[in-house]
Amino acid sequence: MKRIFATLALIAAAGPALACETVTTGSLEVSRAWSRASIGTARPGVVYLTIRNSGTADDALISITTPAADMPMLHQTVMTDGIASMPHAMEVPVPAGGQVALEPGGYHAMLMDLTQVLKEGETFPVTLTFRDAGEVTIPVTVQNIGASAPTCTSPDE
Amino acid sequence: MRSATLLRGFAMAAAAVAFMLSVGWWQTRDRAQDTAGVLPLPIDRMSFTLMDQDGKTVEPQDWLGRPTMVFFGFTWCPDICPTTLSDISGWLETLGPQADQMNTVLISVDPERDTPEILGDYLSNFDPRITGLTGSLPQIKAAAKGFRATYRKVPAEEGDYTMDHTAGVFLFDADGRFANIIDYHEDPRYAVPKITRIIK
Numbered sequence: 001m002k003r004i005f006a007t008l009a010l011i012a013a014a015g016p017a018l019a020c021e022t023v024t025t026g027s028l029e030v031s032r033a034w035s036r037a038s039i040g041t042a043r044p045g046v047v048y049l050t051i052r053n054s055g056t057a058d059d060a061l062i063s064i065t066t067p068a069a070d071m072p073m074l075h076q077t078v079m080t081d082g083i084a085s086m087p088h089a090m091e092v093p094v095p096a097g098g099q100v101a102l103e104p105g106g107y108h109a110m111l112m113d114l115t116q117v118l119k120e121g122e123t124f125p126v127t128l129t130f131r132d133a134g135e136v137t138i139p140v141t142v143q144n145i146g147a148s149a150p151t152c153t154s155p156d157e
Numbered sequence: 158m159r160s161a162t163l164l165r166g167f168a169m170a171a172a173a174v175a176f177m178l179s180v181g182w183w184q185t186r187d188r189a190q191d192t193a194g195v196l197p198l199p200i201d202r203m204s205f206t207l208m209d210q211d212g213k214t215v216e217p218q219d220w221l222g223r224p225t226m227v228f229f230g231f232t233w234c235p236d237i238c239p240t241t242l243s244d245i246s247g248w249l250e251t252l253g254p255q256a257d258q259m260n261t262v263l264i265s266v267d268p269e270r271d272t273p274e275i276l277g278d279y280l281s282n283f284d285p286r287i288t289g290l291t292g293s294l295p296q297i298k299a300a301a302k303g304f305r306a307t308y309r310k311v312p313a314e315e316g317d318y319t320m321d322h323t324a325g326v327f328l329f330d331a332d333g334r335f336a337n338i339i340d341y342h343e344d345p346r347y348a349v350p351k352i353t354r355i356i357k
């Protein structure tokens with residue numbers, strides 16, 4: 001609930017909301033894909049998105065690729081005794097009938113070796129590979145470097 | 158024969174335990190940074206010299222007389238550091254001019270990459286009241302020690318690396334006494350009053 005408020009506040013602050021695309025593969029729906037603008041290409045970039053599974057079988061996101069980075073990988077930020085670490089995630093589970101969010105402070109796609117500067121307002125494609133549902137490509141919206149939630153609206157909000 | 162073997166087994170086990178204990182003791186002693194659960198020192202008892210994004214030297218004593226908010230991070234961090242900086246920018250915005258009287262400080266745990274120029278470039282995307290500090294490795298270590306903060310370099314692919322680090326935001330009153338910690342991504346409804354309490 002409080003997250004929804006925060007998101008709404010952000011949308012209000014950011015002016016007109018961008019209509020982010022929603023894509024599907026099998027019973028999976030991927031939406032709200034966003035990233036932060038980069039300063040140059042030396043630092044890693046990041047991608048966040050939401051995956052919803054309307055099916056009756058569990059699935060998992062197992063890899064990502066994008067022309068925007070040579071070495072994209074899945075990470076999970078973990079807090080242990082107040083210390084943040086960012087281990088590699090072998091997969092991101094997408095439970096049957098549930099959803100999973102790649103979001104700040106949790107799972108995220110980390111874009112190592114950017115091939116281009118990520119500029120605010122632009123989009124770049126990311127292809128997700130699921131264990132069972134196969135591949136799907138979604139355009140990712142680049143937001144401000146200080147953004148902490150997607151400015152796009154999705155049908156349920 | 159049998160008891161001799163047993164005895165020898167016991168002796169070896171005892172030696173192994175003693176060895177592990179001594180290694181454990183050594184690790185605990187050596188990891189001066191590993192002080193999770195211990196409160197930060199008061200600012201007037203901290204000792205380090207760092208440099209801000211404008212190249213100006215900063216010592217903890219410079220903060221005394223104003224409430225202080227400090228967190229550790231690095232600009233190569235794509236996930237939680239921008240989130241924390243954006244949270245802090247939001248809190249400062251909520252507090253408005255009240256927050257002008259505060260020291261709001263990011264200390265880099267990655268001084269090898271975070272030069273003052275790079276910090277300045279990066280921080281220009283956030284609230285201008287946030288000061289970025291960097292310095293030599295020993296000085297960063299001394300700073301972290303004062304806050305009882307920890308950080309660690311973690312090797313990644315192709316000689317690259319990332320940093321594990323304490324993610325909370327430390328709050329001190331104007332006298333430099335430690336007041337509170339704001340946890341990573343804490344709800345602004347709790348975070349902002351914590352800051353208000355050190356301002357008053």
Ligand SMILES: [Cu+2]
Pocket residue numbers: 075076086108109110235236
């Ligand atoms: Cu990561």
